[in-house]
Amino acid sequence: MRKLIVVLLALSLAACQQIWQPGGSVFTAEKNAFSVTVPAGWSFTTRAVPARNVDLMASKEGIFLQRMLIEHHVIKDPLPNSKRTIAAQMTPFEIAEAVVDDLRADRATPQFEVNENIPTVVGGQSGFRLVLQYQNADNLRLTEIRYGALMGDKVYFVRFVAPSRYYFARDRMTFDLAASSFKLNKI
Amino acid sequence: MNRACAALLGGMVLLSAGCATTDIAPHSGPAATLDADERRIWARGREEQGRLDASQFHARMPEVEEYLERIVARLHPDPVPGGARFRVRVLADPTLNAFAMPDGAIYVHTGLMANVENEAQLATVLAHELVHTLHRHGLKGTRQMKNQTAVLATIGAGAAGAGLAGSVVQLLGTVGTLASITGYSRDLERDADTEGFRKLVAAGYDPRESPKVFRVLLLETARAKAKAPYFFSTHPRLQERIASYEQLIQALPPAQLTGRVGLEDYTAVALPVLAVNAESALRIGDFDAAREQAERFLQSRPADPQVAYVLAEAHRKRDAKDDAAKAVQLLRDLARAHPEFPDTYRSLGLALMRQNARLEAARNFHRYLELKPEAADRGYVLEFIRQCES
Numbered sequence: 176m177r178k179l180i181v182v183l184l185a186l187s188l189a190a191c192q193q194i195w196q197p198g199g200s201v202f203t204a205e206k207n208a209f210s211v212t213v214p215a216g217w218s219f220t221t222r223a224v225p226a227r228n229v230d231l232m233a234s235k236e237g238i239f240l241q242r243m244l245i246e247h248h249v250i251k252d253p254l255p256n257s258k259r260t261i262a263a264q265m266t267p268f269e270i271a272e273a274v275v276d277d278l279r280a281d282r283a284t285p286q287f288e289v290n291e292n293i294p295t296v297v298g299g300q301s302g303f304r305l306v307l308q309y310q311n312a313d314n315l316r317l318t319e320i321r322y323g324a325l326m327g328d329k330v331y332f333v334r335f336v337a338p339s340r341y342y343f344a345r346d347r348m349t350f351d352l353a354a355s356s357f358k359l360n361k362i
Numbered sequence: 363m364n365r366a367c368a369a370l371l372g373g374m375v376l377l378s379a380g381c382a383t384t385d386i387a388p389h390s391g392p393a394a395t396l397d398a399d400e401r402r403i404w405a406r407g408r409e410e411q412g413r414l415d416a417s418q419f420h421a422r423m424p425e426v427e428e429y430l431e432r433i434v435a436r437l438h439p440d441p442v443p444g445g446a447r448f449r450v451r452v453l454a455d456p457t458l459n460a461f462a463m464p465d466g467a468i469y470v471h472t473g474l475m476a477n478v479e480n481e482a483q484l485a486t487v488l489a490h491e492l493v494h495t496l497h498r499h500g501l502k503g504t505r506q507m508k509n510q511t512a513v514l515a516t517i518g519a520g521a522a523g524a525g526l527a528g529s530v531v532q533l534l535g536t537v538g539t540l541a542s543i544t545g546y547s548r549d550l551e552r553d554a555d556t557e558g559f560r561k562l563v564a565a566g567y568d569p570r571e572s573p574k575v576f577r578v579l580l581l582e583t584a585r586a587k588a589k590a591p592y593f594f595s596t597h598p599r600l601q602e603r604i605a606s607y608e609q610l611i612q613a614l615p616p617a618q619l620t621g622r623v624g625l626e627d628y629t630a631v632a633l634p635v636l637a638v639n640a641e642s643a644l645r646i647g648d649f650d651a652a653r654e655q656a657e658r659f660l661q662s663r664p665a666d667p668q669v670a671y672v673l674a675e676a677h678r679k680r681d682a683k684d685d686a687a688k689a690v691q692l693l694r695d696l697a698r699a700h701p702e703f704p705d706t707y708r709s710l711g712l713a714l715m716r717q718n719a720r721l722e723a724a725r726n727f728h729r730y731l732e733l734k735p736e737a738a739d740r741g742y743v744l745e746f747i748r749q750c751e752s
Contacts, residue, residue, distance in 0.1 A: 258586075259647030268742045276645045285417030293741030314413070 195220050201356075204230055204245075209298060209331060211245060212356035214349045219243075233353075241337040241346045243353060247329040256280040261330055267294055267323070270330060271303035274323060284309035286316075297324035298331065298359030308339060318343040320350065326359045333357050386505070388443070388497045396444065400464070400501045407463040407500070414453065414469065421452040421472060421638050429631045430470060430488065433481065436565045437489045438496070442466060446495055450488075452635065456643040456651060458579050462491040464500035472639035475632055476655055477582045481624025482567040483575035486607070489558035489565075497557065499550045506547065551599070555606040568621035569614060573607040576600050586648060633662055637669045644672050649680035667700040671709070678713050689713045697726075704733035711746060724750035 198213030211231070213219045219233035231245040232238065248254065250261040254277035261270055271292050279287050291306035302324030311317055316339040323332050335350035337343040396404065414420060430450035442448055446466035456473040463469075468491050470484075478484050494500070546554075563569050580600045611619070636659040644652035656673035660666065674696060678689035693710040696703065707730035714723035727747045731740060 254647075257646035268739070268746075271742075273647070276647065279418070280642075280646050282414075282417075282419060285413055285419070287418060289738050291741075292739045294745050310413075312413075 194222050198233060202231060207360050209245065209360060210358050212353055214353050235346065241342050243350055244334040246332045246334065250328055250330060263325070267301050267303045270323060270325060271305060275305065278307065283312065286310045295322065297322045297333065298357045300324040300326055300359055322354055324359060331359055386498050386502050399504060403500050403504055404465045407465055411463060411467050415451060419453045419455060421454040423452050423634060426452050426631055426635060433485050433488055434468065434492060437485060437561045438492055448492060454638050454642045456639050456646060456648060458582060460487050460491055462494045464495060464498065466495045468492065472635050472642060475635045476639040477578055478575050479578060480571060481628040482571035482622060484628060485565065485567045486562055486572040486575050489561045490554045493554040493557040494546065497553060499546050499554065502550060503546050552606060555603065556610065559607060559610045563614070563618060566621050568623050569611055570619055571623060573604045573611070576603040576607065586651065633659060637666065640669060640672045644676055649676045652676040667696060667703055670696050671703070671706060675709060678709055686713055686716050690717065702733070704730050707733070708743065715746060715750065720750040
């Protein structure tokens with residue numbers, strides 16, 4: 176019995192440790208789906224994330240102050256707030272339109288605005304870059320940069336979310352550098 | 363007393379302390395006081411209302427809201443007890459839902475309004491919702507949940523201390539608000555059906571319309587394959603509502619099977635709701651609903667450029683057989699009738715690009731940027747122009 180308790184405790188500790196890991200190095204996703212350089216001084220996790228589609232979350236001082244997220248959406252599934260699905264033959268513009276419409280339908284982000292929607296290369300693929308603003312549940316104004324690109328049967332998103340006041344402007348350059356290191360790989 | 367007995371007794375004491383009564387009478391008298399947990403539920407509900415009212419989802423249609431409030435006043439002409447105040451807001455949301463907050467704020471989705479057929483059907487829904495407020499279902503639901511979690515908290519108290527219980531209690535304020543949106547327990551819903559039906563009949567509405575509203579919603583739910591956890595958009599609950607109202611009708615004397623239907627008033631007021639809902643349906647990708655409701659609206663107001671644009675976009679985005687040609691035709695008509703409306707030219711450019719009419723597409727993209735030089739999607743449009751002109 177005592178041995179079992181020791182084993183369980185050891186397993187619990189193993190599960191707890193390294194949920195957050197230090198950044199400053201290249202992170203390669205499972206099956207080499209993508210790689211990204213997590214900024215030095217930031218921490219990242221692939222496990223303390225409630226949503227299944229979040230592959231990586233990184234932050235410098237805490238996720239409420241700034242967070243970088245790498246997510247994927249399987250295109251056969253409807254987008255979370257609408258019925259819309261993304262088709263493999265859609266252009267980045269059409270995908271961006273569908274994503275914006277879906278985000279606009281999210282009750283959790285009132286005062287939603289699109290400040291920018293431009294074509295760009297994301298992880299080596301044709302994609303889009305959105306700059307969005309909305310409020311969170313505490314009526315805090317947030318700004319988000321969201322890159323998106325289709326790879327195989329998934330749309331990958333690289334997101335940076337921070338309060339519009341101070342933190343967004345302060346950490347945006349750091350995120351831009353990290354986003355430019357993002358590479359999607361064919362698997 | 364052995365240790366097991368002591369633990370059991372301790373648990374029972376904790377349990378009885380944690381349980382709150384769910385035998386709650388409806389509010390009586392305008393000055394009735396609220397219990398402490400009820401005040402928390404109201405406060406949380408008001409926070410949510412503040413967010414909804416300030417959001418892009420609030421349709422801001424004062425005439426429609428006044429009309430809905432007149433129906434509510436007809437259904438409940440007495441002073442509202444307990445400090446509650448009935449007011450109605452319309453949310454631009456194509457899903458089939460309506461909900462009442464514990465303090466009397468009632469929210470009706472444009473999707474619901476666009477799908478009911480007359481005022482009596484709308485009154486059926488409103489009567490059901492206002493009973494949730496009058497009978498304090500938010501508080502009842504919260505206390506039921508609290509008592510269930512009190513059992514869990516008691517079981518875990520020895521091991522976990524107050525941590526779990528504390529976090530559970532923090533969540534409780536949201537339960538009443540959440541249930542008001544997603545639906546209450548079966549007993550509370552049946553109570554709202556019964557009392558709501560009584561109010562509907564007392565207000566002079568035709569009770570035969572009441573199950574019809576749920577049949578209409580059932581058809582729409584099947585068409586849209588809705589899976590949202592909303593009260594009015596799940597099949598079993600809609601079936602229960604139909605059965606419940608049919609039983610109530612059967613119990614009425616034949617002389618009472620008549621009354622106001624309110625088709626004309628409803629049709630006049632609901633028209634702008636169709637426009638808002640068509641746009642919302644377009645946004646969530648329900649192109650069939652967007653097209654159908656835009657067409658219904660345009661039958662009455664064919665010159666409305668915003669809804670004509672929604673119709674064209676529904677065709678362009680649906681992209682089924684003949685949709686592209688239809689979209690081009692509608693957008694050309696719109697550009698002729700309203701040459702100052704920039705988005706028409708962007709959509710026309712996109713539709714023409716798909717038809718490989720590149721030069722005409724480029725001309726329309728140029729026109730779009732002339733009219734909207736600061737467009738958020740300017741980068742794309744410049745790229746489209748480059749592709750069309752190369």
